[in-house]
Amino acid sequence: MSSTSASSKQGRPPPKLSRQSHNKSRTGCGRCKARRIKCDETKPECNKCTTFGAKCDYNSANSSSQNAQFERSIFRNRNGPPLVGRRGRPRTTWCDADQDSSVAEEQLVPLQHVQKGVPYSIRHVDDIELLNHFITRENDCTTTTSGERDPLHDQALLLSFTYPSILHLVCEFSALELARHNPSRQDHFRSLAEKHSIIGLQGATDLIRQMDTRNCHAVYTAATFASINHFARGPRPGDYLLCSEAGLQQWLPLLQGIRTITEMVGAEKIIAGPLEKQHIESAPRATIPATIIFECPRIDWIDPFEHLKAFVASSNESESGADVHALERLACCFETTYGRGEVLGNLSHQTAFSWPYELGEEFCARLQEKRPVSMIIAAHFALLLQNFESIWFLQGWSDHILASIYKLLKEDYRVWLEWPIDQARWLRAKREGGAVNGEELIPGG
Numbered sequence: 001m002s003s004t005s006a007s008s009k010q011g012r013p014p015p016k017l018s019r020q021s022h023n024k025s026r027t028g029c030g031r032c033k034a035r036r037i038k039c040d041e042t043k044p045e046c047n048k049c050t051t052f053g054a055k056c057d058y059n060s061a062n063s064s065s066q067n068a069q070f071e072r073s074i075f076r077n078r079n080g081p082p083l084v085g086r087r088g089r090p091r092t093t094w095c096d097a098d099q100d101s102s103v104a105e106e107q108l109v110p111l112q113h114v115q116k117g118v119p120y121s122i123r124h125v126d127d128i129e130l131l132n133h134f135i136t137r138e139n140d141c142t143t144t145t146s147g148e149r150d151p152l153h154d155q156a157l158l159l160s161f162t163y164p165s166i167l168h169l170v171c172e173f174s175a176l177e178l179a180r181h182n183p184s185r186q187d188h189f190r191s192l193a194e195k196h197s198i199i200g201l202q203g204a205t206d207l208i209r210q211m212d213t214r215n216c217h218a219v220y221t222a223a224t225f226a227s228i229n230h231f232a233r234g235p236r237p238g239d240y241l242l243c244s245e246a247g248l249q250q251w252l253p254l255l256q257g258i259r260t261i262t263e264m265v266g267a268e269k270i271i272a273g274p275l276e277k278q279h280i281e282s283a284p285r286a287t288i289p290a291t292i293i294f295e296c297p298r299i300d301w302i303d304p305f306e307h308l309k310a311f312v313a314s315s316n317e318s319e320s321g322a323d324v325h326a327l328e329r330l331a332c333c334f335e336t337t338y339g340r341g342e343v344l345g346n347l348s349h350q351t352a353f354s355w356p357y358e359l360g361e362e363f364c365a366r367l368q369e370k371r372p373v374s375m376i377i378a379a380h381f382a383l384l385l386q387n388f389e390s391i392w393f394l395q396g397w398s399d400h401i402l403a404s405i406y407k408l409l410k411e412d413y414r415v416w417l418e419w420p421i422d423q424a425r426w427l428r429a430k431r432e433g434g435a436v437n438g439e440e441l442i443p444g445g
Contacts, residue, residue: 030057126192130174131167137177156221163218165203169225172196176232180392193229201226204254223254227353232393235400240408242356242378243367252356252364296387297430301334304419308380311416317373322362327377329358333384355381372413379405383420386427398424 028039031049039046049056135157160167172193179189204222211219230251238245242252309331312323333355366374382401388394402424406417 027058031055126188127171130171130178130192130196133178134170134174137174152221152224155217156225159218159221163203163207163215163222165200165207166218166222166225168196168200169204169222169229172200172229173225173232176229177392180232193233197229200229201250205250208254223251226254227251228393231397235396238404239400240367240375240378240404241382241397241401242359242364243370247368252359297427298338299423299427301338302340305331305334305380308376308416312373312377315373317366317371322360322366323371323373323377326355326359326363326374327380330355330377330381333381337384337387355384370408372409375405375408376413376416379417380420383424383427386424386431389428389431399428 028041029046029049031054032039032046037048039048043058045056134153156166156170160170175189175193175196179186179193182189200222204219204226207215207222208219230249241249243249305327309324309327312327315323317323363374367378379402382398382405385394385398385401389398402417402421406414406421409417
């Protein structure tokens with residue numbers, strides 16, 4: 001009998017422990033809800049907030065759920081995907097400054113505008129190495145002076161968490177730069193660059209189709225890195241930079257597509273980006289030639305351009321005016337680079353790539369058809385690239401374009417390439433021979 005009762009006791013489940021009942025706080029203050037502790041709901045200030053010396057606010061409790069998405073947007077834009085939180089023990093100090101955010105709501109990229117359809121592929125150690133290289137790399141002389149932060153670099157990192165296409169283009173850039181500086185691992189890094197290029201370019205193309213005032217800064221950043229990555233791959237046979245034997249370059253429509261959104265919202269919003277507030281004059285005037293800023297030698301370009309302009313205007317191939325317009329825009333870049341007396345033009349033209357940005361579709365089509373007059377104008381653009389040979393991803397492009405177009409043209413047209421080829425040879429000799437006075441001139445063609 002005793003054995004039977006003992007066995008029955010062993011088979012019974014252990015008794016459940018009774019939990020002490022308590023009243024849940026459903027109308028507590030916002031501070032206690034944020035700390036996930038029970039509020040005693042004492043008013044006007046609860047005892048918990050009084051003990052910790054924190055500001056008690058019952059009104060913020062009702063709006064906390066509405067602010068949750070905004071707070072996640074702040075965290076994602078600044079720090080990437082949110083981490084999984086754990087409750088832990090309550091804090092012993094609680095300052096209002098810990099909860100305040102210095103970022104304005106209208107400055108952020110809302111989560112509902114995250115780019116869809118482009119996968120993140122930062123899953124391997126190689127990809128982490130590429131991202132780490134981009135974060136820790138030194139600034140190029142293209143955008144900032146020594147000691148300053150590069151706004152394009154910082155903006156690309158920020159937008160990478162929202163737009164995967166920018167993340168892949170950034171990784172492609174890092175892979176190409178590492179391939180250049182590590183010859184022993186060049187094939188490895190170029191393979192990584194190709195992988196990220198395929199995803200990044202496709203995503204950037206899709207992004208430009210959806211371009212509006214909310215993602216214009218992302219389109220600008222993606223197009224910029226797509227262009228830079230094309231140069232970073234280095235000159236290849238049949239590649240004339242603006243066109244190639246395989247067709248129109250994919251980076252050029254991306255660059256030109258920015259014009260549409262620029263006309264819609266203005267350059268100020270695009271350049272400022274999602275987190276910066278700054279006033280940018282739409283068309284500032286240049287005060288000194290770019291050759292003085294970058295300590296490059298000056299050339300006498302005015303007379304050769306006047307001769308070329310007369311030739312282009314009288315050519316039977318230029319009836320539509322596309323070549324004349326392209327040459328006039330290129331003259332603006334030479335004007336702000338080398339000067340024309342007291343006239344220096346707009347500051348935006350001091351970057352050589354403002355010319356491809358302003359090209360029309362008709363002129364691009366003529367380049368793709370290898371029209372001789374259009375190719376001659378493109379060869380004169382290559383001369384401007386000589387001033388940027390100190391930048392690693394532009395090295396060799398000027399000579400490559402001039403030599404490729406020279407071989408492409410027939411003998412009757414090659415005479416118009418003598419001046420840019422001679423000037424490029426002179427500029428290269430000056431650069432290799434040491435510093436040159438910015439005011440030094442050479443005889444024109």
